[in-house]
Structures are given as C-alpha cells and as structure tokens.
Amino acid sequence: MAEFVSLADAIAASVFDGDAVAMEGFTHLIPFAAGHEVIRQERRDLTLIRMTPDVIYDQLIGAGCASRLIFSWGGNPGVGSLHRFRDAVENGWPSPLLLEEHRHAGMANRYVAGASGVPFAVLRGYRGTGLENLPGLDGQPTVKPITCPFTGETLTAVAALRPDVTIIHAQQADRAGNVQLWGIVGVQKEAVLAASRAVVTVEEIVDRLTPQPGAVVLPAWTVDYIACVPGGSHPSYALGYSQRDNDFYVAWDAISRDRERFGQWLKSDVQGPARPAADAGAVLTGAGNAVGASSRSAGDAWGGTA
Amino acid sequence: MTGTPRQVSSLVPDDTQDTAYTSDEMMTVCASRALRDGMTCFVGIGLPSTAANLARATHAPNLVLIYESGTIGAKPAWLPLSIGDGVLAETADAVVSVPEIFNYWLQPGRIDVGFLGAAQLDRFGNINTTVIGPSYDQPKVRLPGAGGAPEIAASCREVIIVIRQSTRSLVERVxxxxxVGYGDGAGYRERLGLTGAGPRKVITDLGVMEPDPVSRELTLTGIFPGVAVADVAARTGWDLAVSAHLQVLTPPSDAELAAVRALQARIPEGAGS
Structure with a gap:
C-alpha cells in the first residue's frame, strides 16, 4: 500500500546498489527529480532500464551510477547525441557500460510480459536485423525465434523485463495513494506492474481524482512510495502543469559534451545550491506545507504524512 | 531539422532568380509531395515532421499524423522538438500507450507510410542507426539505436527515407x-515475412532514388534542378544505377516555400516569455 514519504526517503527505501531500476516516461512525465536523488544518494552498479535513456540517464551514467543499460533508443530527442552515454560506451568513462539493446516494440512487449507474469512476449520483428543476435547482459539471448503453435509461422519471442524497482512521475495522487497520469502515458503502467517495487513522484495530492480522458490509474496497492514533487519531471513536463523545457534539452548538448562542464553542472545543479526546487522534495512533505512551486495546486496541495 | 540549412543557390539555375531555396527546403518539399491526402503517416522528428506538417498545411489537409509517443491524428500548430511534445497530445484524435501504438497500430500494417532517417544507408535500402565501425562492442561512433524504426521499416505499407548524400552515409554495405530495407535484394522481404512493401523513395539533398522494380537496388530516378548525375554518383558509396527515365524534379513553388518558412517561423504558444 502506498506510503507518503519525502523523495529522499522514497529513494533510500527502494533503490539499492546493484538494482535493476526502470525510470519510465516517454518524453512526457520523466522522473528527473527522482533521478537526481539517486545521484545524490550515490547509488552504484545499477542496471538502468528505459526505452529512451534520454537526458535523465545521460546524467545518471555520467555521475557513475550505472554499469549496465537496457534500452532501445539513446539520443537527446530532437537534438542529437547523448554525450555522457556515448563517452561511457566509446571510452568507458566514468566506467564501462554494458548494453542490452533492443527496439521500442521489443522493450514495450518485454514490459508487457513482465506485467503479465509470463516469461516472454511474442511479436513480429527483429528478423533480418542485427538486433536479432545481440546477447543480453548475462551473455544469453533475450530475443529468439518462436513457432506459432496454430499456424506454424515463425515469430519473435522477447524475454520479460522485471525491474527491482520502477520509478515514474504522475500528475496526481489522491489521499489514499491512488495515482493518475494522463496525456502521453507511455509504458509506465506496464513498467510499474512488472517491477517488484514502485515509486511515484506526483505534481500534487488531491482529495479526489477527477477522471481525465485516456488516463491511467494505478490503484494505491500497486505503488509502494509516493512523494509529492511539483515540477519533478523538469525539463520533461507534466501535461496540464508544465511545458517541456525544449531550451534545456538543447542546452544539454553543450553541458554534457565536455566531462568537466558536466561535472560542474552536477555539482551546482544536482548536488549544490542551484538545484531546482523540485529536487528538494523533502521540504514539501511536512504536514501543512504549501507547495509554492505549483501555482494551480498551491491552495489544496498536501504533502503527506512523512 | 538537423543542422543549419545549407544554401545551395549555386545549384539553382539563373532563371529562377529570387526563389533561392536551401537543400533542406527542397528535401522537405519533395518529401511533402510524396504524401497524399487522407494517408496515415508515421512521423519522426526533424525533416519528416516538417514535411508531414507542410503536406497537411498545403495539399493534404486530411493527412493523419501519428507519432510514436502514441499520439494519433496530431495537429500541431507549430513544429514540435520531440515526438512527445505536449502540443501533439493536446491536438491528437487519440493518445494511446506505447505497447498499443506498436502492437495494435503499427504491427498489423494499419499505417500507410513511415518516414525514416539513417546514419548509413546501403544500395538495398537497409538502414543503420546503431553503430559506426566494424565492431558492435567497440564502436567508432555509438549512434542512438533503433527506437521505433525497425517496426516502421517492417510494417508500414511503404517507407520514405530522408538522408543527406555523401559517401559516408550512402555505403555499399551498412x-x-x-x-531492413530490401536485405540482399529481390525476394528478401518476402522470405522474412515482412508485411510492408519497404522503401518506396529515398530523398537526398541531390535528388531521389527508388528501388528497381526487379532487383530492388536503389536507382537514381530524379535530380534536383542544377544537379549533375556525376555529382550524385560522386557522393554515393556504390556504383549508382541511373534510371533511363531520369527526371529533373520541379523546384519548390513560391507557395510551398512560403508555407515551409511560415511553419518553421511559428513559435510555440507560451514559449519565449
């Protein structure tokens, strides 16, 4: 059952060295503040899982948190390369990064299998491509041909993903801990249900969830920890609350290109005084604290009972 | 759009006087013309997104734009930077999950046309966006990877590829x-059981290549005004076949240029404040 805690407590209680961690959000609702908290708590040797590593995993990789990555597209969307990811793969800096590489359809179906409690999912695809033969992290294949028992057709099986912990950002939780997200909902539902533990950061906590078109609702008993972190997806966004900070994504190219400049950014913006208000989730959890960062929720936000 | 548009006014014949256009604009217009009204179109970011939105703003108002973030029937008023910008979700007919966009929409062959880019492309239209260099484990350049492209290439009814022409990008073998494009040639897609027809057009900054109907080898069928066949051959990494019916493509019209420039000038609502 979902427990309301500070962001720092949520990460401390759920992410451990060596874990397989999925932070999902397809361009939208990426849990950046939680990623920064993982960096601050200096987790190491993580297996990071995510369809699009995006800037969030570029930061975690550059900060030295990861030794393995399971993914399907590692770029800065609309901008170009992920330089910290490339530096790790091409030069082993700050440490080598072992890859388990898939494609979006494969990753999505691997989460579906994990959420469904079956060992694999079936799809068309992979045939004729180099991705068909790449080994998984343990050297064993995670893609294999499979024969349809009804038609005899050859299809492709992909191994289930079962993260130790999945972390997502959502728009709202109610006071009972039910979580609602809407807009581009990505693969978050599957990633949460596939994982052993789930952490959700939310824009606001409301008395009652108002149904939204196309929303995903995660019942409270599917989530372990909820932290109220308004703006917690910046520079990604939360539909209805914020806009994607495209300027930051463009600026990241220069920040991340150079090891030293990245290091300075890490010190000032994640560990140091310039860190965004959203990262300081802990201060928002005291009973009665107003959530100033979220103009639309200032009156009725509630930080929980940590 | 990647990079700064390069002026190619030197390639434009003198008689077109003041209608100079960039190679990006010519590529965008050319890609836009390949889209017919009412089609369903799987759109990637950058030039494909500009081309699809240009088509929707000009000759194909009923074009259905689908982005892999799950936004079906998006009608953005400005060009998004990412496939998941809010404007796509807010204007879409439907927003579906990522497993659904791939399993229910792309895989069964419901989408007419998919747009793809490539870091490397070979003579049979196979695409590399994974690694440059002979070794996967020790790549010279680590590229972003597959994303949704393999499914688009396999399952859209047809595929349009957009790529800048050079001997580094158009290579004998990726x-x-x-x-997958046409693998090693005729019959390859059929043997693999791929349901889509494969690449129908490759649009570069010099012209257009189309697969030979028999061999499936990419063949130069169109060149932009002012471009010589020898220029194209010199910037192709294989012995380029040229169609007997090679055409000089119509340059962008004033209306097309005005529309594409207006699209690119449009600022997102709420930005820049």
Missing part, C-alpha cells in the same frame, strides 16, 4: 542492419 556496418549494422538496424532496419
């Missing part, structure tokens, strides 16, 4: 097959 270093890694991320997305």
């Amino acid at each position: 270093d890694f097959i991320t997305s």
